[in-house]
Amino acid sequence: MDFDYTPREQSFREEVRDFITENLPPKEKRDKNFLATWLEKVRAKGWVGFAWPKEFGGSDGGLMEQAILKEEMSLAKAPPLGTSMMGLAWVGPGIMEYGTEEQKQKFIPDILDSKVTWCTGYSEPNHGSDLAAIQCKAELQGDHYVGNGQEIWTTGAPWSQWIILLTRTDFNVTSKHDGITCFLVPMDAPGVEVRPIQNMAGDKHFAEIFFTDVQVPVENRLGAEGEGWKVTVSALANERSSIGEVTQLQAKLDDLKELVKNSKRQGKPATEDPKVRRTVAKFEMKISAMKYNGLRYLTKQIKGEPLTSETSVNKLHRASLEIEMDDFAIELSGQAGLQLKGGEEAVDNGTWSKGALNWPNVVIGGGTPNIQRNIIAERILGQPKD
Amino acid sequence: MNFGFTEEQNLLKDQVQRFMKEACPMTRVREISASENAFDKDLWQQAADLGWLGLTIPESYGGLGLKWIDLIVVLEAAAEGLSPLPIASHALATSAIVACASEEQKARWLPAMASGAAVVTLGLYDEANWIDPAAITATATTAGGKVSLKGKKPFVNDALAADYLLLAVQGPDGLALAAVGRDQVQVAAQPTIDSTKPMASVDLSGAAIDAADLLPLSPAQLAFLTDCGGVATTAEMVGAGAAVLSMTSTYAKERIQFGKPIGQYQGVKHRLADMFVDLESYRSLCYFAAWAVDDSPEELAKAVSMAKGYASDAFAQIGIDGVGLHGAIGFTADYDAQLYLKRSKWARPMYGDSDYHMDRIATLGGL
Numbered sequence: 001m002d003f004d005y006t007p008r009e010q011s012f013r014e015e016v017r018d019f020i021t022e023n024l025p026p027k028e029k030r031d032k033n034f035l036a037t038w039l040e041k042v043r044a045k046g047w048v049g050f051a052w053p054k055e056f057g058g059s060d061g062g063l064m065e066q067a068i069l070k071e072e073m074s075l076a077k078a079p080p081l082g083t084s085m086m087g088l089a090w091v092g093p094g095i096m097e098y099g100t101e102e103q104k105q106k107f108i109p110d111i112l113d114s115k116v117t118w119c120t121g122y123s124e125p126n127h128g129s130d131l132a133a134i135q136c137k138a139e140l141q142g143d144h145y146v147g148n149g150q151e152i153w154t155t156g157a158p159w160s161q162w163i164i165l166l167t168r169t170d171f172n173v174t175s176k177h178d179g180i181t182c183f184l185v186p187m188d189a190p191g192v193e194v195r196p197i198q199n200m201a202g203d204k205h206f207a208e209i210f211f212t213d214v215q216v217p218v219e220n221r222l223g224a225e226g227e228g229w230k231v232t233v234s235a236l237a238n239e240r241s242s243i244g245e246v247t248q249l250q251a252k253l254d255d256l257k258e259l260v261k262n263s264k265r266q267g268k269p270a271t272e273d274p275k276v277r278r279t280v281a282k283f284e285m286k287i288s289a290m291k292y293n294g295l296r297y298l299t300k301q302i303k304g305e306p307l308t309s310e311t312s313v314n315k316l317h318r319a320s321l322e323i324e325m326d327d328f329a330i331e332l333s334g335q336a337g338l339q340l341k342g343g344e345e346a347v348d349n350g351t352w353s354k355g356a357l358n359w360p361n362v363v364i365g366g367g368t369p370n371i372q373r374n375i376i377a378e379r380i381l382g383q384p385k386d
Numbered sequence: 387m388n389f390g391f392t393e394e395q396n397l398l399k400d401q402v403q404r405f406m407k408e409a410c411p412m413t414r415v416r417e418i419s420a421s422e423n424a425f426d427k428d429l430w431q432q433a434a435d436l437g438w439l440g441l442t443i444p445e446s447y448g449g450l451g452l453k454w455i456d457l458i459v460v461l462e463a464a465a466e467g468l469s470p471l472p473i474a475s476h477a478l479a480t481s482a483i484v485a486c487a488s489e490e491q492k493a494r495w496l497p498a499m500a501s502g503a504a505v506v507t508l509g510l511y512d513e514a515n516w517i518d519p520a521a522i523t524a525t526a527t528t529a530g531g532k533v534s535l536k537g538k539k540p541f542v543n544d545a546l547a548a549d550y551l552l553l554a555v556q557g558p559d560g561l562a563l564a565a566v567g568r569d570q571v572q573v574a575a576q577p578t579i580d581s582t583k584p585m586a587s588v589d590l591s592g593a594a595i596d597a598a599d600l601l602p603l604s605p606a607q608l609a610f611l612t613d614c615g616g617v618a619t620t621a622e623m624v625g626a627g628a629a630v631l632s633m634t635s636t637y638a639k640e641r642i643q644f645g646k647p648i649g650q651y652q653g654v655k656h657r658l659a660d661m662f663v664d665l666e667s668y669r670s671l672c673y674f675a676a677w678a679v680d681d682s683p684e685e686l687a688k689a690v691s692m693a694k695g696y697a698s699d700a701f702a703q704i705g706i707d708g709v710g711l712h713g714a715i716g717f718t719a720d721y722d723a724q725l726y727l728k729r730s731k732w733a734r735p736m737y738g739d740s741d742y743h744m745d746r747i748a749t750l751g752g753l
Contacts, residue, residue, distance in 0.1 A: 001395075001455050001677050002388045009387060064387055257752060271753045274745070281747035285671075285692045292389065292670035299390040313663050370652070376662050377655035381635045384650040 003295075005068075012065050016072040019045065024078055038079055039114050048082045049092060049112050056096055056104065057112050063302050067294075074247035086156065087111035087118040090235040091164050095184075098223040098231050107162075107184065119160035119187075121151040121209065122232070128153065129371050131166075132176045132229060136211065138167035138183065145169075145183065145221070147191075147214040155365060157207035158196045161187055165211075166232060169225050180228035184220045191215070201357035202340075246291045246314075249321055253283055256329055259348065263332050270332060279328055286321055290314045309379045312372040319363040319372075326355035389673070395456060399463045401436065406467035412722050418470045419581040425505075425547035430471060434502025438473060442480050447496035454481075454614070454679035458621035458672070465625030468725055470582045472505060472544035474618040479506035479552050481614050486563055486601040495550070495565070504549045508563075509542035509588060510612060511554070515735050517612055517742060519561060519605050524590055526555040526564055526600060533557075533600055535564055535571075535590035545573050545586035553590065554603060561608060563601040566593055580732035582725065613686050615737035616694040617679060620672040623701040623733050627665045630708035630726035634658065637712055648711075657707055664700035671696055688750045695743030698734045705730030 005013065023041055025034070042048055051066045052058025061069070073081065082088050092111045095103050110116040127133040136149025147167060157163070163185050170179030187194065191214035196204040223231040260280060263270040270276045297310050329352035330337035341350035363369065377383040391399070410418075410429055418426045433439055438460050443449020450456075457477055464473060476499065483495055483506075498504040511521040524537025539553055551571070552563045572589035635658055638649030648654045671693035678686045705727035709716040716723040738746075 001391060001673065003674065003677055003682065005387050260753060271748075277748035277753055278741070278744045280753060281695070281744040281751065284747055284751050285696050285744070286667070288674075288692050289667035289671055289696060292674045293666055295387065295389040296670050296673070299388055302388075303390060310666070313666050316663050317667070370656065373656040373659035374652070376659035377649070381631075381649075381655075381658055381662060383635065383638060383655045383658065384647050386650060386652065 009064055009068060013068050013072060016069055020072065020076045020078060024076060035079055039082065042081050043113060048114075049088060049108075050081075052092065052096065052112075056092075056108050063298055067298060070245065071247045074245060074251065077251060082112065083114040084111045084117050086120050086164075087116065091118045091120070091162075091184075094164065094182075094222060094231055094235045097234060098182075098227070100219070102219060103184065103222065116162055117156060117160045119154050119156040119163050121154055121163045121165040121185075123151060123153045125150055125152050125208075129368060131232070132180065134166050134168045134176075134180055136165070136167045137171075138169050138181055138216070140169070140218070140225075143218055145181075145216045145218065147183070147185070147211045147216055149211050150208060151211075152208040153197075153206050154209055155206045155361070157187070157194050157209055158204060163187055163209070164222070164235075166228055177229040179226055180232070181225050182222040182228040182231045183216050184222055185214065185216055189214050189216070199358075199360070201354055203358070205361070246287060246294055249287045249290070249318065249325075252325055253280075253287055255348065255351070256280065256283070256325055259329055259332065259352075265332075276332070283321060283325055283328075286317050290317050293317075309375045312367075312375045315367070316369055316372050319359075319369045322355070322359045322362050326352045326359065330356055389670075391459065395459050398456065398459050402438070402460050402463035403466065405432070405436070406464060406469060410467060410469060410471075412467065412725070415468050415470055415582060415725075419584070423546040424470055424581065424584040425544075426471070430505065431502050433471060433473065434500075439476055439502050440500030442477060442484070443496050443500045444484070444492075447492055448500035449480075449496065453681070454617060455673070455676045455681075458617065458676040461618055461621040462625035462628075465622035465729075466629040468582045468626060468629075468729060470584070472507060472547050474622065475507035475544040475548070476505060478508040478611065478615055478618060479550075482508050482552050482563060482607075482611050483601070485607050485610060486603055488601075491565075491598070491601065505544070505547050506550045506552065507542060507544045507548040508611065508615075509539045509545070509551060509553045510608065510615075512537060512539050514541055515739065517738055519608060522554045522556060522561065522608075524553065524555045526557040526562055526595075528558050528597070531597070532594040533564070533597055535566070535593040535595065537590050539588045539590070541576055541578075541585045542573075542588050543583065543585055545588050546575055546584060551588060552601070553588065554608065555590070557600060557602070559602065561603040561605065563603050564590070564595055565599040565601065566590070566595055570595070578732065580728040582729060583732045609687065610683070612737055613675075613690040614679060616690040616743075617672065617675050619733050619736045620668065620690075620693045620697045621676065623697045623730070624665070624669045624672050626726055626729050626733075627661075627668075627697075627701050627704050630704060630723060631658070631661050631665060633723060633726075634661075634708045634711050641713075654711060657711060661704050661707060664696070664704065668693055668697040668700055688747060691738070691743035691746045691750070694738055695740045695747060698738075698740040698743070701730045702734050 046059035047069060049058040050061040050069055054060050092108060095107050122131055124135055138145040138147045165183045165185050167181055168179055169181040173179040191212040193210040194207045196207045198204050260270050265273045293314055297307055300307055333347045336345035337347050338353055339346040340353050378385055418424060437450055440449030441452045441457050445451040461474055480499060483492060499506055512523045513521040526533050526535050548568055551566050555562055555564050570593045573586045575586050638654050639647050641648045675689035675693040678689045708723045709727045712723050715721050
């Protein structure tokens with residue numbers, strides 16, 4: 001056991017820090033071309049798809065270096081390393097694992113170059129957590145499939161150009177996990193209709209999508225017919241390791257501590273209030289637990305030991321922390337904490353109040369807390385399925 | 387960066403688990419706990435022969451010269467079976483001597499501690515649940531070439547099993563540790579609900595020791611030893627917590643109610659999952675803290691407070707749910723789940739409860 005970084009890891013960290021110092025101006029000094037320039041530069045560095053194989057345009061980066069890169073980037077509150085978030089997180093890896101040579105050449109470069117944004121069609125009106133109970137139908141007719149059905153809660157659908165879509169190609173199966181097929185579908189295909197849904201924070205990040213006789217060429221099928229569940233499970237494994245970033249929570253905690261230092265409770269400094277101190281300490285403790293859990297699991301991965309579902313542990317921590325930290329900040333600020341961005345008394349420009357309405361983004365996507373508990377109880381502790 | 391155990395550490399863990407299963411199963415734990423002084427000399431000697439008692443003692447004094455990260459492997463695995471052996475107390479006394487003693491004192495004490503010939507324990511504070519130099523009120527005063535001791539220490543771990551005790555006192559030149567033989571002081575058992583962790587009060591009054599048996603103790607060393615105590619306790623909470631979770635999880639798979647194993651109901655399985663989440667989390671924090679003892683002392687205080695602060699409340703709940711999910715059988719004296727619940731009560735305030743540690747996290751975190 002050794003928590004010191006090797007000289008190679010340390011020098012990589014220095015390289016990332018130097019890059020950030022050189023290329024990340026403070027927010028107020030960023031012009032409108034900043035993001036495009038930033039994306040070009042990180043791409044040139046090979047840091048987009050950093051862990052991907054070189055043959056696909058990645059850098060073959062090690063897991064530890066990848067963790068360092070993410071850690072430094074989020075400590076600096078840098079913009080993302082690519083705008084195709086789901087493309088980088090699981091669509092790309094899915095295509096690299098299951099895609100045809102043609103698909104790899106067609107889709108991977110655009111993900112790395114932030115040219116194409118992907119969304120993910122996994123949820124249907126009657127099937128959210130019960131992912132495998134898919135009803136959206138695809139039928140082979142000659143050289144193409146015809147898709148009919150509806151997706152919902154699809155994050156990013158209003159601005160995505162492509163969707164990775166789960167469909168059912170066979171309804172006569174004994175196990176619901178059979179007969180599922182995965183497709184890559186352009187959002188501008190005839191018969192695809194996107195209706196944005198406003199969430200409780202006032203944003204329109206997600207949408208429902210209607211598919212009416214949408215023709216999808218056979219070459220856009222990802223993996224074999226009926227193999228969709230396998231493709232999805234491996235994609236979601238990517239999601240669970242890519243969600244749950246500790247550094248973002250650490251940055252949020254730093255902001256929260258600043259707020260505490262500038263707040264009063266009943267006329268006295270909030271820093272002296274035992275409940276405030278204990279609450280902040282609990283956040284710090286849980287974030288640290290996530291950090292060391294993450295490093296322990298990372299070590300297992302590097303050693304080639306199989307990870308079962310341990311990452312669900314951090315996902316549960318993150319779910320409760322996201323909600324509790326925003327709520328605590330609001331409580332600390334009294335009524336002013338309730339104002340959103342632009343409000344006369346809004347605290348930290350409404351960051352906390354917005355967060356208090358936006359937590360389902362991180363808490364529900366990728367499996368609700370109760371699903372994570374099922375995963376832990378069944379896959380790790382061996383309890384019988386519901 | 388490598389947050390995993392070595393092959394040697396994994397073998398050590400296997401060895402301790404085998405020992406607990408074969409030489410010290412729960413029936414034996416119950417017998418030892420009920421016996422006079424709650425100590426088994428034969429088992430102690432076996433542990434010594436396996437090298438566990440000298441793990442952190444330097445090789446030049448007959449030990450293995452290893453680190454706390456190796457020691458907690460033993461503490462965790464032994465606690466899975468609620469070992470009543472005073473390995474943690476002995477290890478804390480070892481760290482006290484390594485940190486505070488002169489070469490002459492080390493040469494006098496450490497070899498006998500490594501060989502198992504002498505059982506040694508450490509008693510720091512005189513007020514239960516108060517961690518502060520001011521909570522040390524026992525005194526040592528010099529008179530006629532001798533040092534005379536005065537005061538009373540409550541709840542000293544394993545004091546009845548110990549041959550020697552290191553006791554914190556206000557000495558002539560500040561804080562000190564007085565090394566006394568058990569026969570030099572009045573030791574009286576103080577039974578608690580956890581009989582696997584025997585404690586006793588130690589009355590020092592009237593005892594006189596040589597000046598050579600007094601070790602200077604700086605406030606920083608006192609804090610360090612308290613933190614080591616927190617690491618040792620938390621490591622035992624990891625082992626005991628894992629054991630009671632495993633016991634409860636197995637029961638949930640086998641116990642049928644309403645035609646199904648109770649582990650199929652989310653009210654049960656989700657509680658088991660929450661137990662796992664907490665256990666995993668204080669386990670990770672504990673391993674980091676144990677590493678920090680030797681390799682990053684400047685991070686130790688915060689690391690210990692994170693680990694013990696988390697474990698104190700989490701293991702208490704795991705103990706309660708371990709019994710509770712079993713239903714009435716868990717409530718019986720014959721069933722072992724209750725012994726873990728009692729251990730969780732013992733561990734909760736030991737070397738700082740969650741209030742103490744959370745407040746220290748806040749302070750160290752800039753509040």
